[in-house]
Amino acid sequence: MGSSIIKSSCxxxxxxxxxxxxxxxxxxxxxxxxIMDGNRRWAKSRGLPVQLGHIAGRRAMKQLTRNxxxxxxxVLTVFAFSTENWIRPKEExxxxxxxxxxxxxxxxxxxxxxxxxxxxxxxxxGLRPSLQSLISSSSERSKDNKGMDMVTALNYSxxxxxxxxxxxxxxxxxxxxLGSVEDIDETLIEKHLQTNVIEESSYRNPDxxxxxxxxxxxxxxxxxxxxxxxxxxxxxxxxxxxxxxxVEALTLFQKRQRRYGGHKY
Amino acid sequence: xxxxxxNNSRFLSGFGVRVFxxxxxxxxDFARLIMFLRWLEATILDFGDEMHKVYxxxxxxxxxxxxxxxxxxHLILSTWYFIIGLMGSVESFLISSGLFKRYRDLDxxxxxxLAVAIDSxxxxxxxxxxxxLRWLEAxxxxxxxxxxxxxxLKKSKEALTLLLKNERMSSETASDPLVEEKxxxxxxxxxxxxxxxxxxxxxxxxxxxxxxxxxxxxxLTESDMTDALGAIGYREPDPDLxxxxxxxxxxMGFPAWRIRYTEILHMGPLxxxxxxxxxKAIHRYTMVHQNYGT
Numbered sequence: 001m002g003s004s005i006i007k008s009s010c011x012x013x014x015x016x017x018x019x020x021x022x023x024x025x026x027x028x029x030x031x032x033x034x035i036m037d038g039n040r041r042w043a044k045s046r047g048l049p050v051q052l053g054h055i056a057g058r059r060a061m062k063q064l065t066r067n068x069x070x071x072x073x074x075v076l077t078v079f080a081f082s083t084e085n086w087i088r089p090k091e092e093x094x095x096x097x098x099x100x101x102x103x104x105x106x107x108x109x110x111x112x113x114x115x116x117x118x119x120x121x122x123x124x125x126g127l128r129p130s131l132q133s134l135i136s137s138s139s140e141r142s143k144d145n146k147g148m149d150m151v152t153a154l155n156y157s158x159x160x161x162x163x164x165x166x167x168x169x170x171x172x173x174x175x176x177x178l179g180s181v182e183d184i185d186e187t188l189i190e191k192h193l194q195t196n197v198i199e200e201s202s203y204r205n206p207d208x209x210x211x212x213x214x215x216x217x218x219x220x221x222x223x224x225x226x227x228x229x230x231x232x233x234x235x236x237x238x239x240x241x242x243x244x245x246x247v248e249a250l251t252l253f254q255k256r257q258r259r260y261g262g263h264k265y
Numbered sequence: 266x267x268x269x270x271x272n273n274s275r276f277l278s279g280f281g282v283r284v285f286x287x288x289x290x291x292x293x294d295f296a297r298l299i300m301f302l303r304w305l306e307a308t309i310l311d312f313g314d315e316m317h318k319v320y321x322x323x324x325x326x327x328x329x330x331x332x333x334x335x336x337x338x339h340l341i342l343s344t345w346y347f348i349i350g351l352m353g354s355v356e357s358f359l360i361s362s363g364l365f366k367r368y369r370d371l372d373x374x375x376x377x378x379l380a381v382a383i384d385s386x387x388x389x390x391x392x393x394x395x396x397x398l399r400w401l402e403a404x405x406x407x408x409x410x411x412x413x414x415x416x417x418l419k420k421s422k423e424a425l426t427l428l429l430k431n432e433r434m435s436s437e438t439a440s441d442p443l444v445e446e447k448x449x450x451x452x453x454x455x456x457x458x459x460x461x462x463x464x465x466x467x468x469x470x471x472x473x474x475x476x477x478x479x480x481x482x483x484x485l486t487e488s489d490m491t492d493a494l495g496a497i498g499y500r501e502p503d504p505d506l507x508x509x510x511x512x513x514x515x516x517m518g519f520p521a522w523r524i525r526y527t528e529i530l531h532m533g534p535l536x537x538x539x540x541x542x543x544x545k546a547i548h549r550y551t552m553v554h555q556n557y558g559t
Contacts, residue, residue, distance in 0.1 A: 159487045159525060166467040167485045173471060184467050186460035216528050216553075223521035224460070231514050231529060256513070 019071060020247045027254040029207035031075040031198075032068055033229070035221055036061060038213030038237030045237075051095050056239035058099065062107055065150060067243050069116065071250065075149040075203045077195070079221045083123065083157040097128055100154065104134040108150075112138065115147035121194035122156030123164075139197075149198050156194075158223030165192035195225055205229065208253045210246075212238040230256060357541025368544050373405040375551045380504035380527065382519050384511025385415035387535040394421065395428055397510075400540050402429070402449045404547065409449055410504055414517050416455035426451060452501050459520035466493035494522060503527060506550045508543070510535040528553060 019025060036057055043053025061078060068076045081096060108118050119142075120135045127135075135154075169192055172178040178188075195204045205225045209218075214235040218226060232249050234241065323331045360368050379401065388394065394411070401409055411418045418425075433448060470485055470493045494500075503523045507530070509516060514531045516524065530546045532538060 157487075159490070159522065162463060162522065163485055163487050163490050166470060166490065169467060170471050170474075170485065184464050184471070186464050189460070189464055189467065216530060217526055218524060218529070220525045223524060224463075227459075227516065227518040227521065229515050231516070231531070 022251050022254075023071065023247065024254060025072060027257045028072050028250065029230075029253055030073070030203045031077065031206045031208075032073050033077040033079070033206035033209045033222055033226070034064065035079045035209070035211040035219065036238040037211055037215055037219075039239060041213060042237040042239045050092055053239060054096060054099055058103060058107070060239050060241050061103075063243065064241065064246065065107075065111065065116075067246050069114070069148045071246075073148065074200070075151065075198055075206075077121075077151040077153060077206060077222070079153045079156065079219075081122070081154045081156070082220060083126075083155055083160060084220065097131060101131050101134055104131075104138050108138050111150055112142045112145065115145045116142065116150050117145040117147065117199075118142045118150045118152070119197040120152050120154050121161070121197060122154045123160060124155065126155050149200075149203070151195070151197060153221065156221070158218070158220045161194050161222075162189065162224055164194065165189045168192045190224070193224060195222070208232065208249065210234060210249050212236055212241050353539060353542075357539035360541035360544050368548055371404070371544065371548055372551050373547070376406060376505050376547060378408045378410065378502050378504045379406050379547075380410040380412060380507040380519065380524075382412045382507055382509045382511075382517050383418065383535055384513065384517065385413045385417050387511055388413040388415075388417040388421070390535055391421045391424060393535050393538070394418065395425055397535070397538060397543075398425060398429060398449060398451070399432070400543055404544065406547075407448075407450060408452075410452040410454060410501065412454050412517070412519050414456045416457070418453050419455055422451065422453040454520065456518045458499065459518050459522075462494060462497065462499055462520065463490075463522060465497050466490055466499075469493040469496055490522070506530070506547070508532050508546060510538060 039053035039057035040050045041053070042056060043050045046052075061080075064078070065076060080100065085096075086093060111118055119139050124132055124135055166189065169178065169184060169188060190204075193204075198204045205227070206222060206229045209222070209226055209229045210232050211217075212234045214233065216233050222229075230253050232252055234245060234249065236245055320335060323335050381397065381401075383394065398409065411422075429449065429451075467490075470489055473493070474485060474489065499520075501523075503525060504527045506528045507516060507519065507524065509529065509531045510533070511517070512534065516529060528550050530549070532542060532546065
C-alpha cells in the first residue's frame with residue numbers, strides 16, 4: 001500500500017503525517033474554497049428542523065478544516081453565509097448568527113491554538129455587534145499564526161467584494177494615495193479585494209472550488225477570484241461531506257494537474 | 266465532472282441498462298453506464314506513465330512472448346476505447362433522434378441566454394465552433410455568448426456569422442418572413458471584456474460619483490457598477506447557463522460580474538462534442554430550481 005509521507009505542518013519537528021493513497025504533496029492545491037451547501041435539505045430529508053442541519057454542517061466544517069490542515073492545504077475558504085441569505089426566515093437567520101458566534105468562541109479558538117490564522121471576509125459591518133466583536137478579536141489574536149489560513153465568508157457577495165474594492169480605490173484616489181484614475185487596472189482591483197486578508201499573495205485565488213449538494217453554480221461566491229479555479233461539484237449534501245469525499249476531490253484535482261500540467265489561462 | 270462518477274461502489278451498483286418496454290418504444294438509461302466507463306477510462310489513463318515504462322522495458326528485453334502479450338493488451342484497450350466511443354455516439358444519436366420523450370419535450374424558453382466558453386487552443390477549430398452554433402440554433406436557442414480567453418473567437422466572429430447567414434439563406438427557410446427572428450444572436454467576448462471591463466467601469470464610477478463631488482465616502486453600490494458597465498458598452502444579460510468546452514473544469518476568466526447565478530457545466534473537449542450531450546445539458550438546466558439564497 002503506497003502512501004505519501006509528509007512532514008507535519010504543526011512544526012513540532014520529527015512528526016510525520018501520511019497522505020491518503022493517490023495524493024501527492026507536490027500537487028496539493030494551495031487554496032481550497034468550499035461552498036457548504038445542503039444543510040437544510042439534509043435536515044428536511046431526515047424530517048428534522050433545519051437548525052439541526054446547520055449543526056450537522058458545523059461538524060462537517062470542523063472535520064473539513066482538520067483534514068485540509070492535515071493534507072497540507074495552505075488556505076481554506078468556506079462560504080458560510082451569503083448576502084442573499086438574509087431573506088431566509090428570521091428564526092433561522094437568528095439561529096445562524098448565534099451558531100456563528102458559538103463557532104468563533106469554540107471551534108475557531110481551537111484552530112487559533114493550533115497555529116491557524118482565522119479571518120472573515122464579507123460585509124462584516126452588516127452583522128450584529130457581538131459577532132463583529134468576536135470576529136475582530138479572533139482575527140487579531142491569530143494574525144501572527146503561521147499555519148493554515150482559515151477564511152470564512154460571512155455576509156459575503158462576490159459582486160459586493162468587487163464594488164468594495166472600487167470604493168477603496170476611490171477613497172485612495174480622493175486622499176491622494178493613488179495617482180490619476182488611469183492607474184486603475186485589474187491588478188489594482190485585485191489588490192483591494194477582501195481575499196487580501198490572505199498574507200501570501202500567490203495563494204489568494206483558489207486552486208480548487210468544491211460545491212456540495214449537486215448545484216452547479218458559484219452563487220455569487222469569489223466571482224473574480226475563481227477565473228482559473230478548478231470547479232468540482234459534488235452531489236452529497238454538506239453535512240455528509242467527509243474525509244473520503246475531500247480525498248476524491250483532491251485526487252480529481254491532482255489527476256488533472258498531472259494530465260494537463262496545471263495549464264493556466 | 267460530477268464527483269459521484271468516481272465512487273466505485275455506487276458505480277458498480279448502478280452499472281447496467283434499464284429497459285422500460287413501451288408500445289413500440291424502448292428507453293435506455295445510458296447515463297450510469299457512460300459515467301462508469303469514463304471513470305474506468307480515467308483510471309486507465311492514470312497508468313499512462315507506468316505503462317510507457319513497462320512498454321520500453323518489454324521492447325528492450327527482446328522477449329517475443331512479452332511483446333505479443335503487450336500487443337494483445339493494446340488491442341483490448343483499443344477495443345475498449347472503441348466501445349466507449351460507440352456508446353457515447355449511440356446515446357447521442359438516440360437523444361437527437363427524439364426517441365427519449367424527456368429530451369424531445371425540451372423547454373428551451375428557460376434558457377434565455379447561453380454562454381459557451383471554449384479553450385483558446387480548441388477555439389481555433391472554427392468548423393467545430395460553427396457546427397456547435399448550428400446545433401444551438403437547431404435546438405431553438407436565440408441568444409448565445411461565445412467566450413475564449415485569448416480572443417480567438419473574436420477573430421472568427423465575422424466568418425462564423427457569415428457562414429451561418431449563408432446557410433440560412435440557402436436553406437428552405439430562406440423565404441420565411443420570420444427567419445431573421447429565428448436567427449442566432451451572437452455575442453463574442455474575451456478576457457479583456459471581463460476584469461479589464463470592470464476596471465474601466467471603476468474609472469467611470471470614480472469620475473461620475475466621486476471625484477466630481479464633495480462626498481467624503483463614496484456610496485457606490487452593485488447597481489452603480491452594473492450601470493457603469495452598461496455605460497461602457499457591456500449591456501448583455503447574465504447567462505443562465507454556461508457550457509465549458511476544453512480540458513479544464515474552470516470558466517477561464519469569463520466576465521466575473523455576469524456569472525453570479527449562472528449554471529456551469531463542463532462538456533469536455535470541443536473535438537468530442539456531441540449533440541446528444543448538448544441536449545442533455547440543456548435539459549438538465551431546465552429541470553433545475555434555483556433558490557437564490559432562500
